[in-house]
Amino acid sequence: MEEQRKKRQENIVAGVVGAFLGTLLGVVCTVVIGQLGYVASVSGLIMAVGALKGYELLGGRLSKKGAVISSVLILVMTWLAHRLTWAIAIASELDWGIPEAHRSISFLLEQGMLESAAYWGDLAMLYLFTLQKEGSGHFGREIEPAGVLYLPARDEILSMERNVAPEKLKSEREKQLRRSGLLLAEPAVLQAMEHDALREPRYLPLRVNRNGELSGSIASAAQLGRLGQYVERQLRQIARELRQGNIDADPYWQGADKNPCRWCDYKAACHFEEGCGDRRRFRRGLRAAQFWEWMDRREEDGGGH
Numbered sequence: 283m284e285e286q287r288k289k290r291q292e293n294i295v296a297g298v299v300g301a302f303l304g305t306l307l308g309v310v311c312t313v314v315i316g317q318l319g320y321v322a323s324v325s326g327l328i329m330a331v332g333a334l335k336g337y338e339l340l341g342g343r344l345s346k347k348g349a350v351i352s353s354v355l356i357l358v359m360t361w362l363a364h365r366l367t368w369a370i371a372i373a374s375e376l377d378w379g380i381p382e383a384h385r386s387i388s389f390l391l392e393q394g395m396l397e398s399a400a401y402w403g404d405l406a407m408l409y410l411f412t413l414q415k416e417g418s419g420h421f422g423r424e425i426e427p428a429g430v431l432y433l434p435a436r437d438e439i440l441s442m443e444r445n446v447a448p449e450k451l452k453s454e455r456e457k458q459l460r461r462s463g464l465l466l467a468e469p470a471v472l473q474a475m476e477h478d479a480l481r482e483p484r485y486l487p488l489r490v491n492r493n494g495e496l497s498g499s500i501a502s503a504a505q506l507g508r509l510g511q512y513v514e515r516q517l518r519q520i521a522r523e524l525r526q527g528n529i530d531a532d533p534y535w536q537g538a539d540k541n542p543c544r545w546c547d548y549k550a551a552c553h554f555e556e557g558c559g560d561r562r563r564f565r566r567g568l569r570a571a572q573f574w575e576w577m578d579r580r581e582e583d584g585g586g587h
């Protein structure tokens with residue numbers, strides 16, 4: 283009886299309207315953050331929470347059917363937000379109207395004028411962030427990222443002697459297959475990614491010593507969580523500073539050929555000049571242990587600068 287009463291109380295049409303309105307908040311957030319050149323997990327969170335809460339609010343309650351409808355809406359609206367973000371970026375770059383820019387996305391991708399790795403990579407990140415933030419509601423358990431791996435979207439051309447030994451060539455090729463990134467230090471997860479990860483990893487950025495101990499680019503779930511929070515705080519700070527009109531010319535500097543000024547679009551307007559208020563910030567190389575120590579100290583100090 284109680285079940286029947288609950289079913290009667292759910293208004294699916296009103297729920298869909300609520301979920302749609304909720305996802306609009308996520309679209310706005312995705313587009314605004316996207317204009318800063320970022321894909322942030324907070325967009326996924328707002329999109330997912332907006333849809334589910336919106337459905338519940340207007341639909342009376344969130345049944346399994348409501349959750350499925352909201353999920354479909356989240357998928358569609360995330361895709362739409364992503365298209366809109368890129369359309370706005372293209373429109374401002376080429377001085378086109380947004381509808382025209384939106385229509386041209388497929389053509390620009392086909393012609394290689396838009397970097398397809400960046401375009402599809404951004405969309406995948408948006409979906410993954412949404413899954414991480416709200417996936418527990420659907421899968422009944424917390425969704426924990428297993429790490430992040432980087433793969434250059436280009437063919438690796440080896441520069442070697444013409445008569446190089448086949449074994450040497452094979453080993454050099456294999457080196458190119460090794461990814462960079464940061465992985466969750468969970469043996470079962472690593473093994474699921476690469477069968478030989480715990481003995482002789484070829485593709486994952488890991489090392490295994492004689493005792494079978496793992497090292498390399500790995501971090502515990504707690505460390506990955508802290509890193510995620512740190513990145514989100516940084517994003518919020520960037521947005522806050524931009525809103526306050528802070529446009530300090532203080533780029534990070536690793537060397538004459540490794541600094542953001544080399545490819546900065548604003549170089550002509552910036553006139554970077556050290557000693558006149560502008561300054562370079564030199565990046566110190568840190569070992570992993572030093573970095574996590576620094577992160578811990580930051581947390582203890584309240585996460586500020």
Ligand code: SF4
Pocket residue numbers: 531532533542543546547548549552553554
């Ligand atoms: S050119 Fe100016 S604005 Fe651009 S990265 Fe360098 S300091 Fe920053």
